[in-house]
Every structure is written in structure tokens, then in C-alpha cells.
């Protein structure tokens with residue numbers, strides 16, 4: 001085999017997995033909100049954009065590194081998310097049956113307001129955080145002198161990915177090992193049964209929206225050393241989160257993780273082999289394929305295997 | 310222990326419960342019997358706070374509970390085993406049990422309660438790591454009862470615990486309910502299996518089209534002509 005082709009393939013795969021780890025974080029937030037609250041948060045990408053501006057200003061004004069900013073921005077987004085749920089979404093959800101899609105329209109509206117506010121406040125300029133390590137990389141040959149092929153690992157991409165993995169692991173621990181986490185899962189599985197068992201469902205909704213916002217907020221901090229920031233960037237990430245949620249299976253956390261990585265790899269492959277401009281097309285193909293061939297998402301496949309049927 | 314006073318309940322504009330009153334004394338087994346759609350589940354949901362009565366009052370141990378949020382009733386010692394089990398189907402057996410002991414004293418007693426439930430239902434102990442959705446119907450009902458027991462209730466409300474079970478399992482579930490009662494828990498039982506329900510109950514109420522039409526000691530109702538023809542098929 002041609003070693004150059006192998007290198008390109010592996011390099012593309014690595015890039016896809018690194019990207020997919022971050023995608024998973026974005027998708028997890030949306031799928032949690034979907035599972036517990038039964039609404040599609042179409043302001044999800046815009047929440048990430050807000051978090052990116054926070055990280056940007058923390059860097060520009062206070063010289064706080066984006067990776068440190070995670071510890072400020074994620075908690076801030078937690079409260080921001082809870083406020084949105086409490087003061088905007090909840091009152092609308094309570095007005096039932098007039099228009100069944102009104103919460104979807106509401107989240108779209110919230111997203112538009114956020115991106116327009118960002119334009120008014122910060123203009124539509126492209127911004128970035130010029131961190132010193134932006135173009136640093138580790139090389140396979142540094143670790144393995146006689147390696148027949150050479151691969152590079154961008155420092156910010158790897159660090160962002162590792163952050164995403166740790167955050168995902170912490171989330172998993174929270175959801176499966178703590179009473180509050182289990183109560184959130186219980187609420188997603190059967191709201192009334194959760195109420196009967198003493199779960200304050202309204203509080204879980206609030207927590208979940210906060211958690212979803214803080215996950216996507218953390219993702220924003222992890223993306224800002226990698227991508228340009230501008231007010232309209234949210235829409236793209238809302239779409240990405242939505243595709244992952246559909247691909248993973250609505251409300252499934254494991255599905256969102258697998259779906260995120262799959263989407264990252266698929267986009268990276270289309271970008272390498274078909275050209276940069278094709279990534280959105282790849283995204284769209286995955287989305288349609290998931291709807292047509294895998295209506296319940298990855299979660300339905302996992303469930304079938306576990307049931308042995 | 311439980312007193313329901315003249316409640317009306319609506320779904321939207323449709324009234325399904327009309328001026329229903331009944332009470333359950335401490336240590337009793339009381340059953341509400343009635344046909345499909347009579348409003349039995351609606352009554353239990355209203356007691357649990359999942360639905361609100363538009364008129365009337367509900368008291369538990371003297372405390373008005375019809376305005377309390379549904380999640381707080383379990384703290385008072387009142388727990389509802391809902392129709393169709395309503396397990397957390399993607400959680401394990403053990404996690405489902407833990408969900409019954411989330412708060413207060415029940416949480417502190419969690420491990421001991423679990424042992425107690427496993428003693429009552431050895432099958433659940435064998436399957437403690439199994440996903441609840443993969444249990445058989447009978448096992449699911451046992452888990453639903455076990456989950457409620459985890460809260461260390463003073464009173465339990467069962468909504469059709471025999472639904473969809475083979476006759477031998479029906480007998481087993483009714484045995485368990487009697488045993489729970491003998492150990493001091495008050496029971497309100499809603500059933501379509503009228504024969505079994507009347508055989509374990511002290512007193513019974515007959516519900517038709519959302520109204521209580523008959524009440525009395527269970528033994529007396531077994532011999533009642535209307536009950537015989539309408540519910541016992543004799």
C-alpha cells in the first residue's frame with residue numbers, strides 16, 4: 001500500500017475523531033434536553049456562540065486561557081440556561097395546545113435574538129483567540145523514532161478532545177451514579193412515575209437545561225482555539241447538534257456520543273476526499289440516511305442488541 | 310387515614326369523576342371496583358396529585374393533600390403503584406428500586422429496604438443487574454411493588470396489579486399485597502378482577518361512570534345481587 005495514502009487516511013481519521021469528541025459534547029446537551037423536556041432546543045448552537053464570546057472576552061481582556069475559561073464559562077452557562085428555561089421556555093410550555101410547535105418556534109426565536117444581540121454588541125467581525133500553542137503539534141516520529149509513517153497531532157485539537165472526553169466521563173458518572181443524575185434519567189423515561197417516586201420534575205427540567213447549556217458552553221471554550229468566532233456561527237452548530245440527536249436516537253446519551261464521533265469522522269472524510277466544501281453535504285446525507293434507515297437512531301440498535309432480539 | 314370528600318375531576322371539559330367520597334382507615338384493605346373507564350385510575354391519580362380535583366378535598370392523616378405537589382406525597386408515607394407498572398424501563402432492577410428511596414428517611418434506610426424487598430421477591434435479587442424493560446410481566450409488577458415499598462410507605466395504592474398476569478401470578482401478587490397489609494401498611498386497591506379484590510379487602514366501593522353507587526364490607530358485596538350480575542358473572 002502507498003504509505004502516503006495510508007498517512008492521509010489515518011490523519012483524516014484522527015482529525016475526524018478529535019472533531020467528533022467535541023461534536024459529542026454539543027449533541028449530549030441537546031439530547032439531554034430533548035429527553036427530559038421533550039423539546040428540541042433550536043437555540044443550542046447559539047448558546048455555544050454566547051459561550052465562545054465569553055471565552056473570547058476572558059482571553060482578550062483578562063488573558064485567561066480558553067481551557068481555563070471552561071471553569072468559568074461552563075458554570076455561567078449553567079445559570080444562563082436555567083434562566084432561559086425558567087423565564088422563557090417554562091411559561092410558554094405551560095400555555096398548552098394553542099400551537100403544539102410553539103416551544104420549537106420559541107427556541108428558534110431565542111437563537112435569533114442571541115445572534116442578533118451578538119451582532120449589535122460585538123459587530124459581525126470574525127474573531128479568534130491567538131493562543132501561543134495554536135499551531136503547535138506533536139508528531140508520531142517523536143514518540144516512535146522508526147515509525148514508517150508520519151502523523152501529526154495538533155496540540156489544541158488534542159487538548160480540546162481530552163477535555164471533551166473528561167467532561168463526558170464526568171457527565172456519565174453524574175447520570176449513572178448520583179441520585180440527581182438518576183432522577184434526570186428517570187424523568188426522561190417516565191415523567192409521571194418519577195413524580196410518584198418523589199422526583200421534583202420541574203427542578204429536573206431546570207437542571208437539565210442548565211446542564212445542556214453548560215455542556216455546549218464548555219464545547220464553545222474548546223472550539224475557540226480552533227475556529228473563528230462570529231455572531232451567526234450558532235446556526236451551523238444547532239444543525240450539527242440536531243443531526244447528532246437524530247442519528248443517536250432522541251434522548252440517548254450513548255447514542256449522542258457515538259453519533260458525534262461518527263459525524264466528525266464522516267465530515268472529515270468528505271472534506272479530505274471530496275473537498276472542504278462538501279462537509280455540509282456529508283452532514284445532510286448522514287441526517288437523511290439516519291431518518292430513512294435508522295429511524296430510532298443508534299439507540300434503537302443498542303437496545304435491540306441488549307434485548308437480544 | 311385517607312379521606313376523599315366530594316371530588317369532581319375533569320379531563321379538559323369532560324367530567325369523569327362526580328362527587329366521589331370515600332375513606333380508608335388505618336390498617337384496612339379497601340378496594341374500588343368498576344368496569345373499564347369507570348374512573349378508578351383517575352381517582353388514584355387525583356389522590357397522588359397528578360390530576361387536580363376541581364371541587365372537593367382530600368386528606369391524608371388529617372392533612373389536606375389536594376394542593377400539594379405530587380412529588381411530596383411520598384414523604385408523607387403515601388405511595389402509588391401505577392397502572393401498567395410504569396417502571397424506568399432503561400434502568401436496572403436495582404436502580405429502579407433506588408428510585409423509590411430518594412428522599413429523607415427512606416434514603417437513609419435504602420440498603421436495608423433493598424434487602425427487605427429482595428427477601429419478599431427473591432426473583433428480583435437474581436435479576437438485580439437486568440434492565441427493567443426486559444423483565445417478564447410478573448417480574449415487572451413485582452419490581453413496581455418493590456420500588457414503592459422502598460419508600461417505607463404507611464399506605465400503598467395499587468392500580469390493577471393483576472393486569473395482564475397469568476392466574477398463578479395473580480394469586481401470588483394478591484398474596485404479597487395481603488402480606489404487606491399484615492405487616493402494617495394500609496392498602497387501597499383498584500381492580501377489575503373483582504373476585505380477587507373482594508376476597509382480600511375489608512371494605513369495597515363500587516364505581517360506575519365516575520360515581521360511587523355502592524359501598525360496604527367486602528363480604529356483604531360479594532353477596533349483593535347487582536355486584537353478582539354485573540361484576541362476578543353469576
Ligand SMILES: Nc1ncnc2c1ncn2[C@@H]1O[C@H](COP(=O)(O)OP(=O)(O)OP(=O)(O)O)[C@@H](O)[C@H]1O
Pocket residue numbers: 320325343344345346347348349350351352392501
Ligand atoms: N388523559 C385523558 N384524557 C381524557 N380522558 C381521559 C384521560 N384518561 C382517562 N380518560 C377518560 O376518563 C374516564 C375514566 O378513565 P380511567 O382511566 O380513570 O378509568 P379506569 O376505571 O381506570 O379504567 P380501566 O379499568 O380501563 O383502567 C374514561 O372515560 C377515559 O376515557
Ligand SMILES: [Mg+2]
Pocket residue numbers: 349350351392468469
Ligand atoms: Mg385504570
